Amino acid sequence: MARELMHFIGGRTVKGASGRFHDVYNPTTGDVQAKTPLASAAEVRAAVVAAQKVFPEWAAQNPQKRARVMFNFKTLVEKNMDELAKMLSAEHGKVLADSRGDVQRGLEVIEFACGIPHLLKGEYTENAGTGIDVYSMRQPLGVVAGITPFNFPAMIPMWMFGVAVAAGNTFICKPSERDPSVPLRLAELFLEAGAPAGVLNVVNGDKEAVDAILKDPDIKAVSFVGSTAVAEYVYQNGTANGKRVQAMGGAKNHAIIMPDADLDQVVDDLIGAGYGSAGERCMAISVAVPVTDKLGDELVRRLKPRVESLKVAPSTDPDANYGPLVTREHREKVKNYIDMGVKEGAELVVDGRDFRLQGYENGFFLGGSLFDHVKPTMKTYQDEIFGPVLQVVRAKDFDEAAALPTKHSYGNGVAIFTRDGDAAREFASKVQVGMVGINVPIPVPLAYHTFGGWKRSAFGDVNQHGPEGVRFFTKIKTVTARWPKGGVREGASFVIPTMK
Ligand code: NAD
Secondary structure (H helix, E strand, O other), X not given: OOEEOOEEEOOEEEOOOOOOEEEEEEOOOOEEEEEEEOOOHHHHHHHXXXXXXXXXXXHHOOHHHHHHHHHHHHHHHHHOHHHHHHHHHHHHOOOHHHHHHHHHHHHHHHHHHOOHHHHOOOOEEEEEEOOEEEEEEEEEOOEEEEEOOOOXXXXXXHHHHHHHHHOOOEEEEEOOOOOOHHHHHHHHHHHHOOOOOOOEEEOOOOHHHHHHHHHOOOEEEEEEEOOHHHHHHHXXXXXXXXXXXXXXXXXXXXXXXXXXXXXXXXXXXXXXXXXXXXXXXXXOEEEEEEEOHHHHHHHHHHHHHHHHOOOEOOOOOOOOOEOOOOOHHHHHHHHHHHHHHHHHOOEEEEOXXXXXXXXXXXXXXXXXXXXXXXXXXXXXXXOOOOOOEEEEOOEOOHHHHHHHHHHOOEEXXXXXXXXXXXXXXXXXHHOOOOEEEEOOOOOOOOOOOOEOOEEOOEEOOOOEOHHHHHHHOEXXXXXXXXXXXXXXXXXXXXXXXXXX
């Protein structure tokens, strides 16, 4: 019998009441291991009420005390790292070491959030006018929500609630229905860390819960990460309802390889960044662009045996390079893209479609695939595939290569491999992409910088975590204060005050 998962509302686990559920698979065996309740609008509302009730108390707490809760939470997550990583791998399928990385990258945002007293400090001008001082302060918004994707079930919720709750907001997380157990466990640990009940709530659900979040007048801001179509929907509907929205979407990340690059290192980097986590990363490299045909021939010659020898195995195998995909449906989608690539005329150098793992025939495994001679006009190039598939698009020179990520509709991440500082500098300056790596294949910014793509990879103007995250989850108030000396009156003024 599949376990029934719960919601976490107002500091306690709550049974789903809608009667609707979503299957959570064990992607290694293909079995259904749990059922996620899918919240109705009324259940979302219950979480909003719980979060609203505690907001005044939490917002009024001095920031250092909130920081201490963040610090306790960090310690608790570290203590429970093994349990969290196993739970994450069991639902997502990524290898254990990668699941630890998922938790750790989230914890880095919690570490950043431990500095919230400093991050919330405003500015002060003494004597802005005679006897007048001006100061600004950052205040929390109220109840805010985060809607997260399946591929980083620990990191992305922590990107969002880490900053939001430290800043004094109360939070509703709506995790992916495909792997919700880690966010639920994080909410329990947050309570154990000393947060008042209702500061962090987890409501499981699908479109119905998302729509309820987008419509609820008491939810002031929505942070979303997921596919582009849903990101755009969330952005449009959330902003139409007067909410502050940041919505990160899909990606197609190019790696430009210049003829002077260290090719052995590039091959290692492409293998790791292209196939790690079965390519289910928004910062995965999915397109390699060797500059010159000669380099293209050599690159593909070296990549081929490496892709053929990838070790695809259960997440618990310490030697596995990557595990199964998240669901059967997603694996079929990736396979269909490989079929389409062949039909479109790209050369399938390594075909992972028929991969079977003995003993795990019903698991959602897929071998690594490699395409050469992919053209920008192909749909498989234009779309995000989100699987263990690397596409090689050859370019005759630097300009042709550099134009590809700039012209692509997505603009999340990009990398250039070269020893030429001039080329790298020009590329980093001109490319129309939000996150750039120079000899770094996955340029995910650290927690105290900010994460965000451009073009159809992100809707809204403010990035995730770092100083931008603090800006997103706070509003600024500016106070102009005068303490007139007793007995001195200036009389009524009918003109706008100016600096004389
Ligand atoms: P998804 O869009 O299917 O789901 C994301 C969230 O939206 C989930 O919580 C889901 O329940 C909800 N949702 C799904 N369909 C919906 C609908 N029709 N209406 C309202 N809500 C809906 O994304 P996913 O498959 O879970 O995650 C993979 C995608 O996320 C990829 O496209 C990947 O590139 C992207 N991603 C982007 C970033 C980034 O920062 N840019 C990071 C990680 C993942």
